[in-house]
Amino acid sequence: MRTFRLVIACPDRVGIVAKVSNFLATYNGWITEASHHSDTQSGWFFMRHEIRADSLPFELEGLRQAFAPIAREFSMEWRITDSAQKKRVVLMASRESHCLADLLHRWHSNELDCDIPCVISNHDELRSMVEWHGIPYFHVPVESQNKQPAFAEVERLVKAHGADAIVLARYMQILPPQLCAEFSQRVINIHHSFLPSFVGAKPYHQASMRGVKLIGATSHYVTEELDAGPIIEQDVVRVSHRDSVEEMVRLGKDVEKMVLSRGLRYHLEDRVLVHDNKTVVFD
Numbered sequence: 001m002r003t004f005r006l007v008i009a010c011p012d013r014v015g016i017v018a019k020v021s022n023f024l025a026t027y028n029g030w031i032t033e034a035s036h037h038s039d040t041q042s043g044w045f046f047m048r049h050e051i052r053a054d055s056l057p058f059e060l061e062g063l064r065q066a067f068a069p070i071a072r073e074f075s076m077e078w079r080i081t082d083s084a085q086k087k088r089v090v091l092m093a094s095r096e097s098h099c100l101a102d103l104l105h106r107w108h109s110n111e112l113d114c115d116i117p118c119v120i121s122n123h124d125e126l127r128s129m130v131e132w133h134g135i136p137y138f139h140v141p142v143e144s145q146n147k148q149p150a151f152a153e154v155e156r157l158v159k160a161h162g163a164d165a166i167v168l169a170r171y172m173q174i175l176p177p178q179l180c181a182e183f184s185q186r187v188i189n190i191h192h193s194f195l196p197s198f199v200g201a202k203p204y205h206q207a208s209m210r211g212v213k214l215i216g217a218t219s220h221y222v223t224e225e226l227d228a229g230p231i232i233e234q235d236v237v238r239v240s241h242r243d244s245v246e247e248m249v250r251l252g253k254d255v256e257k258m259v260l261s262r263g264l265r266y267h268l269e270d271r272v273l274v275h276d277n278k279t280v281v282f283d
């Protein structure tokens, strides 16, 4: 069923839920899902409503225009999206294939409701897997001594394909500040540790050296600061002294796949709200 998703963040006060609910009821809006959260630490309120598109007397732009006065009155940060408009997600990978393969399978089996206009990689090994799915593959090598040309090409490709979002599926290059800023809260990375532990490269090796009893994975929005963006989803799996680093890598891959696909689905369904480098996820 086609729905409109109304997502709101604003300074908390009495009357927000009543105002929004009354607005929707006035126009006969049929609410299929409603979530609220009052953050006492920040003093902000978060809300997400799904409304049957066929219950309202206007289309997406009309709904936005009708709601705008309420948004101004409550100083809201808000957006309204249409479930029928699939987001265009460019995937990026390096040599590791498990996260990319998992996302491609979930997309191919219609579990992930998005379009994948292309895949970009700094290596060529994964081309055949991607092209088997009928998706264009762009090999954009990154020269360690001069990365700018490569990321200029990445930016050109991302824009040429009309990307709404970018997913770093174990893409092992640090994105430049400009790309992070231009796609703020629209680039999702999978970091193979339970952040904030073990940021940077080789987190499983770091974890093994520390003797941890849990390893994990974190999907987060990408910011200029490495592995420090708003966390979307996390999970863990138990390990012990019996597990080598190689065993941790093997165990960790399943967690990475689950955490990245969950994080992307939450984003696609407009379930993630960001405030003060933290997220509220209405899952």
Ligand SMILES: Nc1nc2c(c(=O)[nH]1)N[C@@H](CN(C=O)c1ccc(C(=O)N[C@@H](CCC(=O)O)C(=O)O)cc1)CN2
Binding pocket: 168, 171, 172, 173, 174, 175, 176, 177, 180, 189, 190, 191, 192, 200, 201, 222, 223, 224, 225, 226, 227, 228, 229
């Ligand atoms: N601007 C950002 N870019 C990226 C982020 C991020 O949070 N902000 N996350 C990383 C993913 N990542 C760990 O999850 C990670 C990737 C790469 C490196 C790194 O040191 N890369 C080296 C090159 C390594 C190589 O050539 O194989 C580098 O870029 O100099 C650390 C962490 C993705 N990008």
